[in-house]
Amino acid sequence: MTRILSVEDLRVSYATRDGRRTAVDGVSFDVAAGEVVALVGESGSGKSTTAHAVIGLLPEGGRVDGGAVRLGGLGDAEVDVAGWSSRRLSTVRGALVGLIPQDPVTSLDPVRPVGVQIAEVLRLHGVRDRSGARARVLELLERVGLDDPVRRAKQYPHELSGGMRQRVLIAIAVALAPRLIIADEPTSALDATVQKRILDLIDDLRAEHGTAVLLVTHDLGVAAERAQRLVVLNHGRIVEQGPTADVVAAPTDLYTRQLLADAPALADGFRAAPAPLYLRDAASAAGENPYAIVAAGLVKQFRVPGRESFRAVDDVSFRVRRGTTHALVGESGSGKTTTARLITRHLQPDAGRIALAGEHVDALRGADLRRLRRRIQLVYQNPFSSLDPRQSIGAIISEPLANIGEGSRAERRARAAELVDRVALPADVLSRTPRELSGGQRQRVAIARALAISPDIVVLDEAVSALDVTVQARILELLESLQQELGLTYLFISHDLAVVRGISRTVSVMHGGRIVEEGTTEDVFAHPQHDHTRELLAAVPGRTEVAA
Incomplete structure (x- = not known):
């Protein structure tokens, strides 16, 4: 299997008031064509720093102190780009390696339409034909699952939902059909169903083009489902790596076992909740309302300028037992x-009743x-x-x-x-x-x-x-x-x-x-x-x- 990325003994540090602090210490792993490799760990583990070091996008104060970052696809042999300048690495970004950043709000220019931002990537890499670039932009927006690409291309980021903005970032990342996509927590801010659609889309693009994916995530549930291999980082060092099924079934490191135990998606069973408080002392609870919260027929509408009122809550009723x-x-x-x-x-309800411990509070x-x-x-x-x-x-x-x-x-x-x-x-x-x-x-x-x-x-x-x-x-x-x-x-x-x-x-x-x-x-x-x-x-x- 063709190797697209090889990271060897990577060391990265950041400048602090007390001197340089090591963030990545001797990290090594490979990613092959068509493979998904997940870098997993908590905040501060070094996973995002490792990913950003691969393409020279470390934040201010960050520095690669040693090691090699070899990319395939730049010729007949792999090329070590660890020592390249940011300007030289700009020829690699987009063309060979695409980045899907974590936060679509800060990653997109708020004052330019999203179609213009996608076209900019094409222009920077030599696409001068405006009509051809426009057609490619519409093709990309359709490919990432956005309806009515012509309208979407004219919209600004704030006019799109979080999932739509993330799809725009994916369109930018794959615009030049790179051989490697780095997905840095691409779904951490999204709802579960939107997260699934985004991950499915990345997987489809990988399967279709043989693209390699380096997936950065703190969630072992996501990594276990989507990656063929896991690389687990803690305090800047790799504590375990291997095929996903092997690591999940028989983790060898205590930190990996803790991540697996804490991943809610991989947990077994349901909460063994104790009896509600109102049942624990039947004598004192006799005749007492057992419900801490009772909502009945709640309605809340919001006025939207130029449009009909929007009913955000429509006849909602539920009860919650004490404790x-x-x-x-x-x-x-x-x-x-x-x-x-x-x-x-x-907020004041437009209709309905709210009772807390038996007392109606909706009119207070x-x-x-x-x-x-x-x-x-x-x-x-x-x-x-x-x-x-x-x-x-x-x-x-x-x-x-x-x-x-x-x-x-x-x-x-x-x-x-x-x-x-x-x-x-x-x-x-x-x-x-x-x-x-x-x-x-x-x-x-x-x-x-x-x-x-x-x-x-x-x-x-x-x-x-x-x-x-x-x-x-x-x-x-x-x-x-x-x-x-x-x-x-x-x-x-x-x-x-x-x-x-x-x-x-x-x-x-x-x-x-x-x-x-x-x-x-x-x-x-x-x-x-x-x-x-x-x-x-x-x-x-x-x-x-x-x-x-």
């Missing part, structure tokens, strides 16, 4: 986040609505944007207490210290700021802040979707232990059924603003009744055979 976790699952635009904001009364205003915040708190998806970067962690956690005038300053500081310990963070984070913490640490801070005023209900809106699977697993373990310790009720919002399987007792599947299916999580997984539920389940990585 349990209920999941709302669906793709972006399904209405799940709007429903969560209705439940927390960050003013002081009554502020008192509601003591009972229900919201944890957002992005812990960085939801935490004030100017405040210390101690001030952030104690802020809800200050807002309701509870406790003295010293008492609030003591409460913040108690909560930091409860969410398993070191005490010294209290004096630090959010930018000094990792993503997982920031999410623990967000959870601690939500617990500051001792709520009964916590709504978690995609609270783990932006995290590496290992960090995600630790946060889910934390949530479960807090629920058991404090008797919390969770409303868990997610697009990822693999995560939901491990955290929730019951689930409602949303599509087009409506609930299309609900039941216990185990029943919904085992016997899905609605086509959309079956599509979501089919998109869970690892439910198909491991790549061979």
Whole structure:
């Protein structure tokens, strides 16, 4: 089999205030024509640095200190491009190696139509025929599955969905039919069904043209399904590599075993949830409403200028028993986040009723609505944007207490210290700021802040979707232990059924603003009744055979 890429003893470092820090240390692997090789590891493992070093796209301060990067296809023999200048490497990028970056928002020029951006790649590599370039652009947009290519070519990135923007990046990457595609976390920000379509598209292009793929991912579930070989990195070193089936079946390294254990798509079974709290003490619970949340007939419409009102939530009803976790699952635009904001009364419903522990709260205003915040708190998806970067962690956690005038300053500081310990963070984070913490640490801070005023209900809106699977697993373990310790009720919002399987007792599947299916999580997984539920389940990585 023809070798397209050979990385040998690659070493990369970054400049820091304390000198140079090694990010990649002696990494070696090959990628053959038509093969998918996955670089797997957590954030900071060196996988993206390795991929970017291959084509000379290291960020400022990054430097290749040694090793070889040999590319096939530049002549009769492989050529080591590790020492090439960025200008010389620009002749390779696009023509021989195509890159699909992680974030389509920052990777596309917001002020130019996407068709112009695709054509630019052709122009830079010598295509001067404008009509020919335009035809090629339309062909590429159609090939990556975008409807009405003529209209799409004229649109700007903000006019496209996340999945559409990612397809544009794929069109750019394959425009010149490269022999190698580097896909750097190409689906980490996408819904499960969109992720599946994007990965299927990359696989189709590989099969059609014999293109090699270097897939960078933190998710071993995705890697196990899509790659023929795995290369597992930890702290800049390869700890294990080999055929996918062998690594998944019998991992030899402890770190690999942990990644496999933490991958929700590869987990077995469902959450063995304890009996709801209201059943644990039958005597004291006699006559008590067993439901922490009851939503009945919720409706929410939004006005769109120049168009008819858009009904984001359409007659949604569900109930959540005390002390349990209920999941709302669906793709972006399904209405799940709007429903969560209705439940927390960050939005006012246009119709329907909301009851928390038997008390109707849909009509609360003013002081009554502020008192509601003591009972229900919201944890957002992005812990960085939801935490004030100017405040210390101690001030952030104690802020809800200050807002309701509870406790003295010293008492609030003591409460913040108690909560930091409860969410398993070191005490010294209290004096630090959010930018000094990792993503997982920031999410623990967000959870601690939500617990500051001792709520009964916590709504978690995609609270783990932006995290590496290992960090995600630790946060889910934390949530479960807090629920058991404090008797919390969770409303868990997610697009990822693999995560939901491990955290929730019951689930409602949303599509087009409506609930299309609900039941216990185990029943919904085992016997899905609605086509959309079956599509979501089919998109869970690892439910198909491991790549061979």
